[in-house]
Amino acid sequence: MIAGEPYQTHIVDLYSRLSVERFVPLSVLLAMLAAWLCLRSLRLTLMVMALAGLGQMLGMALISATMGQMGAIMIVVPTLLFMLTLSAAVHLVNYYVDCRHSGLSHPGLRALKMGAWPCFLSALTTSFGFISLVVSDLEPVFQFGLLAGIGILVTTLILLLLFVPATRIQAIGHRELPDEYFRPFRWAEGLIALTSGRSWTIIAGTLLVCTAAALGLPRLQTTTRFDGMFDEGHPSVRSLRWVESRLGPIETMEFLITFPEQEPDVDLIDQLAVVQQLQAAINSQTSVHSTFSAINLLPSLPMRQGSRATIQRSVYRKVITDDLGTLESAQLISTKQSGTSLRITARFKTSQDDQFHQLKSELQAVAMRQLESQIDSPAQRPTLEITGLRTVIETANSVLMQDLISSFATAFLLITPAMMLLVRSFWGGLLVMIPNILPVVLVFGVMGWASIPLDVASILTASVALGIAVDDTLHCVYWFLRSRQAGASLQGASAEAIRHCGRAMWFTTLISTCAMLPFIFCEFLPTGKFALLLILILMSAIIGDLLLLPAMMSSRLGRWMGPATNHDNSAA
Numbered sequence: 240m241i242a243g244e245p246y247q248t249h250i251v252d253l254y255s256r257l258s259v260e261r262f263v264p265l266s267v268l269l270a271m272l273a274a275w276l277c278l279r280s281l282r283l284t285l286m287v288m289a290l291a292g293l294g295q296m297l298g299m300a301l302i303s304a305t306m307g308q309m310g311a312i313m314i315v316v317p318t319l320l321f322m323l324t325l326s327a328a329v330h331l332v333n334y335y336v337d338c339r340h341s342g343l344s345h346p347g348l349r350a351l352k353m354g355a356w357p358c359f360l361s362a363l364t365t366s367f368g369f370i371s372l373v374v375s376d377l378e379p380v381f382q383f384g385l386l387a388g389i390g391i392l393v394t395t396l397i398l399l400l401l402f403v404p405a406t407r408i409q410a411i412g413h414r415e416l417p418d419e420y421f422r423p424f425r426w427a428e429g430l431i432a433l434t435s436g437r438s439w440t441i442i443a444g445t446l447l448v449c450t451a452a453a454l455g456l457p458r459l460q461t462t463t464r465f466d467g468m469f470d471e472g473h474p475s476v477r478s479l480r481w482v483e484s485r486l487g488p489i490e491t492m493e494f495l496i497t498f499p500e501q502e503p504d505v506d507l508i509d510q511l512a513v514v515q516q517l518q519a520a521i522n523s524q525t526s527v528h529s530t531f532s533a534i535n536l537l538p539s540l541p542m543r544q545g546s547r548a549t550i551q552r553s554v555y556r557k558v559i560t561d562d563l564g565t566l567e568s569a570q571l572i573s574t575k576q577s578g579t580s581l582r583i584t585a586r587f588k589t590s591q592d593d594q595f596h597q598l599k600s601e602l603q604a605v606a607m608r609q610l611e612s613q614i615d616s617p618a619q620r621p622t623l624e625i626t627g628l629r630t631v632i633e634t635a636n637s638v639l640m641q642d643l644i645s646s647f648a649t650a651f652l653l654i655t656p657a658m659m660l661l662v663r664s665f666w667g668g669l670l671v672m673i674p675n676i677l678p679v680v681l682v683f684g685v686m687g688w689a690s691i692p693l694d695v696a697s698i699l700t701a702s703v704a705l706g707i708a709v710d711d712t713l714h715c716v717y718w719f720l721r722s723r724q725a726g727a728s729l730q731g732a733s734a735e736a737i738r739h740c741g742r743a744m745w746f747t748t749l750i751s752t753c754a755m756l757p758f759i760f761c762e763f764l765p766t767g768k769f770a771l772l773l774i775l776i777l778m779s780a781i782i783g784d785l786l787l788l789p790a791m792m793s794s795r796l797g798r799w800m801g802p803a804t805n806h807d808n809s810a811a
Contacts, residue, residue: 271288325751455688570582655669673787677708744784
């Protein structure tokens with residue numbers, strides 16, 4: 240049986256890498272199968288998968304070139320780039336098929352002219368969503384946001400450069416596409432009737448659901464527990480349970496006591512006495528299993544008074560001098576000109592994350608009271624610092640929770656102006672952002688109500704989700720604006736947007752869902768939770784883009800999303 244904090248760190252790193260090795264090939268196969276079922280053309284499927292595969296390989300190359308290894312957070316970058324490139328490729332293919340079906344010459348080039356601008360805007364806004372994570376003080380999150388942001392811009396550029404040659408290659412010797420592909424989006428007319436006839440009902444109902452979900456956001460909690468990252472039957476968890484039940488807990492809290500620089504005649508024995516009493520005070524707490532420090536390796540401290548005590552202190556001082564190098568090598572004591580530092584290790588066990596925070600606060604209060612009772616002068620009183628692997632992880636997790644809010648706000652502030660420029664309206668840009676916020680509020684709000692804790696990987700999905708949701712929204716709004724500029728009414732423009740983009744939006748959601756599906760069964764539960772959250776967000780996003788957004792566009796709110804026409808009076 241093996242257990243311990245260093246071993247846990249190794250296991251997390253190992254299984255995060257195994258997630259890629261085991262599930263990425265299956266992810267690609269399922270995505271290819273879904274693409275073939277959607278596109279009904281093997282050549283188009285291979286073309287789309289090849290273009291998306293370039294995005295995935297670029298993600299792997301960026302990580303390899305900049306970091307040299309793949310950590311627990313970075314493992315999702317290649318798959319995300321694959322999904323986002325795949326989404327853009329499917330939209331371009333949708334334009335390409337429409338051009339071929341219309342009998343236009345050079346359909347690949349025409350499709351590129353139609354789709355290049357919305358694809359570029361989508362990549363730009365998605366990149367904003369990723370780059371918003373650079374506000375984090377945590378290096379892995381910073382690297383994730385920077386690499387993913389750069390990666391999506393580069394992969395989109397490669398996609399736009401290679402799309403026309405790819406369409407010409409796939410068309411060689413195969414001039415016709417399956418008749419099934421030219422059939423209208425089967426749900427288009429039903430969605431058009433629903434969103435135009437009951438637009439305000441859909442808007443009000445969606446906002447009501449979002450408001451109810453948003454009330455659960457303050458209830459969100461985070462977790463960093465190792466046993467929450469794997470199933471109870473996993474070997475590492477079984478080893479942990481065996482060691483804890485037979486030998487004691489493995490979680491530790493480190494107390495670093497640093498005495499300030501003092502006069503040369505200050506005795507190290509007096510400092511050890513302070514540490515000994517502090518250790519006894521910590522060890523007396525019922526929540527602490529055991530403690531350990533340099534005191535445990537040294538003889539009992541000598542008495543303070545009497546001639547015999549003088550001799551004992553002299554001998555003891557000689558023992559400390561002889562053993563000081565060993566104690567410093569064991570990192571139990573450090574003597575420098577700036578002061579002397581000693582370390583107390585406390586072992587404990589908590590079943591929940593909030594218990595750890597309570598325990599830390601209690602032990603810190605006990606330690607401070609003990610130091611204040613021993614040394615009256617604040618100038619001579621040592622400083623106390625609490626650290627350790629669990630403490631560092633909890634601190635990082637707290638920072639991540641703050642990053643969740645700040646990065647999402649940053650992404651919103653970066654993406655919203657782009658939407659305002661697209662629709663050429665301040666209020667219109669804000670309205671267009673509502674369907675993009677819907678998935679995040681809905682999924683995270685439900686997690687808050689259900690008391691499902693967030694881990695390191697799932698915290699990142701907020702900014703990622705905003706970037707993904709914007710993709711389909713941009714294409715839909717783009718076609719709505721085209722129709723409006725051509726003189727269509729609000730309802731007519733909304734209908735045209737659904738007819739042109741509905742099929743591609745549904746296809747990208749279905750293919751991306753299939754690409755993430757295998758990761759749900761990953762042994763490393765944070766990866767599985769990330770995949771599940773992303774799937775739920777994708778489903779919520781398609782609801783927002785196929786129901787809420789068209790309902791807003793066909794209602795009077797649509798007047799803010801494009802230039803006015805003479806047909807506006809026919810809006811709902």
